[in-house]
Amino acid sequence: MNESIRSAVVHAEALGKTYAEGTLRTPVFDGLELNVQPGETVAIVGASGAGKSTLLHLLGGLDTPTSGEVYVAGQKMSSLSDAARGQLRNRSLGFVYQFHHLLPEFTALENVMMPVMLGGAGADAASAKAKALLESVGLGHRLAHKPGELSGGERQRAAVARALVNQPACVLGDEPTGNLDEKTAATVFDLMLDLNRAQKTSLVLVTHDRRLARRLDRVLELHEGKLRELAHDAV
Numbered sequence: 001m002n003e004s005i006r007s008a009v010v011h012a013e014a015l016g017k018t019y020a021e022g023t024l025r026t027p028v029f030d031g032l033e034l035n036v037q038p039g040e041t042v043a044i045v046g047a048s049g050a051g052k053s054t055l056l057h058l059l060g061g062l063d064t065p066t067s068g069e070v071y072v073a074g075q076k077m078s079s080l081s082d083a084a085r086g087q088l089r090n091r092s093l094g095f096v097y098q099f100h101h102l103l104p105e106f107t108a109l110e111n112v113m114m115p116v117m118l119g120g121a122g123a124d125a126a127s128a129k130a131k132a133l134l135e136s137v138g139l140g141h142r143l144a145h146k147p148g149e150l151s152g153g154e155r156q157r158a159a160v161a162r163a164l165v166n167q168p169a170c171v172l173g174d175e176p177t178g179n180l181d182e183k184t185a186a187t188v189f190d191l192m193l194d195l196n197r198a199q200k201t202s203l204v205l206v207t208h209d210r211r212l213a214r215r216l217d218r219v220l221e222l223h224e225g226k227l228r229e230l231a232h233d234a235v
Contacts, residue, residue, distance in 0.1 A: 005071050009092070009169040009202045010036040010059050015068035017054055028054050029225040030067065036170060041196060041203040043213035045235070046222035052206040053174050055222065059204065060093055060172050061085050073169055090118050094163030094171040094201070096192075101159065102147040108134060108158045109143040115166050133161045137191055153184035157191060164195055170202040178208065185209070210235045 005011045016030035028051040036042055046052050057063040059070055061077045070077045073092045077085060094115075102111045109130055116126035134143060137157045147155050156176065163171050176192065177185035189212050196203050205216065213219050219230045 006074050007037065008035045008071065009038055009073060010034070010204065011071040012059060013069045015058060015070065016066050017051070017058060018066045027225065029222065032227045034227065036202050036204055038169065039200045039202055040218070041216040043216040043219045044204065044206045044222060045208070045210060045213050045219060050222045052222050056172050056174050056204070056206055060095060061089055090115055091166060092169045094166070094168040096159050096163045096171060096173040096176040102155060104147050107144050107146055108139060108150065111158060112162045112165050115162060119166060130165055133165050134158065137161050152180055153188060156180060156188050160188065160192055160195070164199060164201060167199050168201060170204060173203065173205040175206055175208065177212065
């Protein structure tokens with residue numbers, strides 16, 4: 001394994017994805033390369049339908065590439081069993097989506113506790129860790145509230161807390177502020193950057209908001225199946 005793979009939190013090598021339905025084959029992209037270093041923040045932009053969400057799902061091991069490899073924390077995803085891949089995801093990756101995906105029947109505290117308990121921690125330890133993080137994102141007064149009792153911004157902050165509660169090496173965000181008004185989106189985005197700096201967690205964010213994209217270390221555009229880096233003043 002070369003040094004760039006060993007040091008990266010997420011590394012994609014000659015990554016390709018083609019969807020097949022009967023005899024119809026639809027290529028999304030092929031030969032993509034991506035290397036995300038510890039603490040680095042990366043925005044992925046591009047037109048709707050370019051394959052940004054597909055790329056994110058491949059990086060997170062939620063989908064299988066047609067060709068190429070994805071490494072997370074130096075481990076080749078394709079060489080792992082489903083159970084081991086799930087454990088690696090829970091330990092090394094966090095996910096934030098446009099819609100919060102909090103479980104409606106559980107409180108904010110219980111939702112954020114779940115990744116910790118899936119990692120093997122007891123309820124008391126998971127509760128203490130989740131409570132501390134929810135307090136840090138301004139939801140200490142909402143611990144016992146269920147998602148339906150929270151505002152859109154509060155739900156998204158709880159989702160960010162859930163993604164970061166295990167202090168993952170990297171958070172993958174798919175339009176994490178896309179369902180929020182401009183002011184709330186900016187607040188949630190600031191929160192993610194603050195936690196990135198505090199925890200030294202890498203961020204890879206798919207976003208249509210180029211103003212937000214410019215605030216990250218690198219901006220990559222997925223266009224016609226190719227991934228290219230943009231200068232910040234060209235975003």
